[in-house]
Structures are given as structure tokens and as C-alpha cells.
Amino acid sequence: MSKITLKEIGKALNLSVSTVSRALRDSYEIGEKTKERVLEYAKSVHYRPNPIAQSLKVNKSHSICVIIPEIANNFFSEVINGIDYAAYERGYNVFIFQTHESYEREVSSIHLGMDRRVDGFIMSLSGKTDHYDHLDLLKSEEIPIVYFDRVPPANNINKVVVNNFEGAYNGTKQLINKGKKKIAHITTPLILSITKERLEGYKSCLRDHDIEIDEALIKFCSFDHREAIDIVNKLVYEDQIDALFLGSDRLALNALNAVKKLGASMQNKIEIVGFTNMKYVDLLSPVICAIYQPALEIGHAAANLLIDYIEARRKPEPKQIVLKTFMKTND
Structure with a gap:
């Protein structure tokens, strides 16, 4: 036919x-x-x-590019599910690139997306992105972009984030309410927006409860699992901590493994709270109180925000969507 x-x-x-x-x-x-x-x-x-001919005629490809640090991370995989669902419902295809926390791969991913003539980008910055010329390129080419989770330090951008300050404050308060005073904070590199916001929530809660902030108990960690384990061991044996507040999904997993290896007595002594979207938290050992981000909702909101912007005849003002975190424990 x-x-x-x-x-x-x-x-x-x-x-x-x-x-x-x-x-x-x-x-x-x-x-x-x-x-x-x-x-x-x-x-x-x-x-x-014919999708190719159609994209050339209307200057639209009906495709979007998603750039994330790592698909294997529970949080990012859930976000992608939300993006893909919303994009499919609105007739858009999704290309996914991983940076593996590399600035160079992030830059390369943007150029690859542009080469594919995508209509826009959804992006969470790598752990090593400390300047933003590649993002300025998108702006100069008038290619829309929505950031989520890890965002650049600019006000006039489209972004979908959680209230990291509030989540960190409530997580730290959970530890204080259990009688903990020597609460260490292991977190991601300081260049990331989420690191700064969660650190400030942690510090603010300590101040509000008249607990002295000990900078020696604040550790900025790379994404190497061995480093996180070494930090936990030092904090437990040398600094005599009684609680851990963890700033990311991967750090939470590594810290749980480290504490588990310390034996039952240490597991009973050290309370753990962390930002994590690990599944089946109620089955984990040791006990952890998880600060969950609504990842599926973040992805859904980011995709719809981007597509609304792509399809608008008059480009709207940048929009910031802030969602709430929630806590879940296996205690």
C-alpha cells in the first residue's frame, strides 16, 4: 500500500x-x-x-533532551519516569544523556542535543559544574531549558526544585528530638545549589536548638563511595558522633553500609537521617529516616513547564516551582 x-x-x-x-x-x-x-x-x-519533514517545516522536532548526572541514582530514575510520561502524553520524544558528574560530558551533551535539533532541555547540573558558558549558549540560541534539583545560581530561569532548606531543617530536628547532640553532616560538593540549601537548613536547626555548630562535623564528599565510608569511620571513632545527617541518595547508601559494618552496638547508637529516594526504605538496616523528594512529580512538572514554554506563542516569564519533601522511616 x-x-x-x-x-x-x-x-x-x-x-x-x-x-x-x-x-x-x-x-x-x-x-x-x-x-x-x-x-x-x-x-x-x-x-x-514524516517527522523529519515536519520538523523542518515548522522548525520543531517534538523532542526534548534530558541531561542528568546518573540514571542509576534512584532519584534521577524516578524523575526521568515523570518526564517521559508527561512528554509522551503531549507528543514529545525524549533523549537522555548522563554526565556521570563530568563537566566536559555535560557540555558535550548540550552540543549533541543541539545537533539533534531538540526543542528544549531539562537538566540537573553535574557535581563539577562551576561555570556556565555552555548554558549561556542555549540562551543566546533562544533554546528553552528547565532546570531541576541542581540548578545554576540565577533567578531568571525555569526550574523545578524542592524546599531543600525545610527538608534539611526537619531532618535535623528529627535527630534532635531523639536526643542527639553531636550530629555530623556529610554532603555533596559545595558548588551545588542543593548542598548550600541543605547545609543552611542543618545549621539553622542547630542554632534554633542552641546546639553549637562544629565545622569539623561537616564533610563535603565527592562521589567516590570509598571516601564516604572513610569519613563515616573517622566521625564515629575520632569525633564520637551520635547521629548522621546525609545530603544525597548515594551518600545515604554508602553511610548505611559503613555503619552496618561497625556492628550492632554502633547501629543502635547512631541515628541516621538522609535525603534519599531509595526504594523499600522500611526494609533497610540500619534504621534510616529518609527525606523523600517527590521525584515523579518533579519530572512531570519539569516536562510540562518546558513544553508549555516551547508551545507558547508569547514566551512567558521564567517560572519557579517549589515542591515539599516528606519523611519516611523504617523505625
């Missing part, structure tokens, strides 16, 4: 090719009854548009 064309649809319906094309693109210029006629007929003859 030969492939049906716009011209043949137009001839069958006594419409021009341009009217058929606009109707199939849901153009505001075409009336609802005409759109309905065209769509019903196109469906009946199994019409399928």
Missing part, C-alpha cells in the same frame, strides 16, 4: 494542503469542525506524518 499524502487527504475532503497540514498540527487558525473532519479521515486511512 502506498503512503497517503496531505495532498490526497485534501482532495478527498475538498480542502487545501495547507489547511490539512494546519488541522493536523492543531493550529488555532483552523476551526474545530474542520480539525475533527481531517483527524477522523487521517485516522481512517492510517496517515502517518
Whole structure:
């Protein structure tokens, strides 16, 4: 069977090719009854548009590029699920690139996305991104971008984040309410927005409860699992801590493993709270109080925010969406 064309649809319906094309693109210029006629007929003859030709004509590819540090991270994998679901519902394809915490791979991913003529980007910065020329390139090319979780230090951007300060404050308060005074904070590199916000929530809670802030108990950790384990051992044996507040998913997992190896007595002594979206937290040992981010909702919101921006005839002002965290414990 030969492939049906716009011209043949137009001839069958006594419409021009341009009217058929606009109707199939849901153009505001075409009336609802005409759109309905065209769509019903196109469906009946199994019409399928040529995506490449379509993207060249309207300067749209109906695809978006997602750049994240690591798919294996529970939080990021859940966000991707949310993005993919929302994008599919609105007729967009999703390309995914991982940076593995590399600035160079982040820059390369942006160029690859641009080469693929994506309509926009959704992005969470790598742990080594400390300057933003590559992001300025997107702005100069007027390519829309929505940031989530780890965002650059700018106010006039589209972003979807959680209230990291509040989450960290409440997590630290949970430890204090259990009688803990010597609370260590192991967190991600200081260049990240989430690190600064969570650190300030931790410090603010200590101040509000008249607990002295000991800078020696604040450790900025790379993404090497061995480093996190060594830090936990030092804090336990040399600094005599009685609680751990952990700033990320991977740090939480590494710290749990480290404390587990210390034996039952230490597991009973050290309370643990951490930002993590690990599944089955109620089955984990030792006990951890998890600060969950609504990752699926973050992904859904980021995709819809980006697509709204792509499809807007008049580009709206940048929008910031701030969601709440929630806590779950296996205690």
C-alpha cells in the first residue's frame, strides 16, 4: 500500500494542503469542525506524518533532551519516569544523556542535543559544574531549558526544585528530638545549589536548638563511595558522633553500609537521617529516616513547564516551582 499524502487527504475532503497540514498540527487558525473532519479521515486511512519533514517545516522536532548526572541514582530514575510520561502524553520524544558528574560530558551533551535539533532541555547540573558558558549558549540560541534539583545560581530561569532548606531543617530536628547532640553532616560538593540549601537548613536547626555548630562535623564528599565510608569511620571513632545527617541518595547508601559494618552496638547508637529516594526504605538496616523528594512529580512538572514554554506563542516569564519533601522511616 502506498503512503497517503496531505495532498490526497485534501482532495478527498475538498480542502487545501495547507489547511490539512494546519488541522493536523492543531493550529488555532483552523476551526474545530474542520480539525475533527481531517483527524477522523487521517485516522481512517492510517496517515502517518514524516517527522523529519515536519520538523523542518515548522522548525520543531517534538523532542526534548534530558541531561542528568546518573540514571542509576534512584532519584534521577524516578524523575526521568515523570518526564517521559508527561512528554509522551503531549507528543514529545525524549533523549537522555548522563554526565556521570563530568563537566566536559555535560557540555558535550548540550552540543549533541543541539545537533539533534531538540526543542528544549531539562537538566540537573553535574557535581563539577562551576561555570556556565555552555548554558549561556542555549540562551543566546533562544533554546528553552528547565532546570531541576541542581540548578545554576540565577533567578531568571525555569526550574523545578524542592524546599531543600525545610527538608534539611526537619531532618535535623528529627535527630534532635531523639536526643542527639553531636550530629555530623556529610554532603555533596559545595558548588551545588542543593548542598548550600541543605547545609543552611542543618545549621539553622542547630542554632534554633542552641546546639553549637562544629565545622569539623561537616564533610563535603565527592562521589567516590570509598571516601564516604572513610569519613563515616573517622566521625564515629575520632569525633564520637551520635547521629548522621546525609545530603544525597548515594551518600545515604554508602553511610548505611559503613555503619552496618561497625556492628550492632554502633547501629543502635547512631541515628541516621538522609535525603534519599531509595526504594523499600522500611526494609533497610540500619534504621534510616529518609527525606523523600517527590521525584515523579518533579519530572512531570519539569516536562510540562518546558513544553508549555516551547508551545507558547508569547514566551512567558521564567517560572519557579517549589515542591515539599516528606519523611519516611523504617523505625
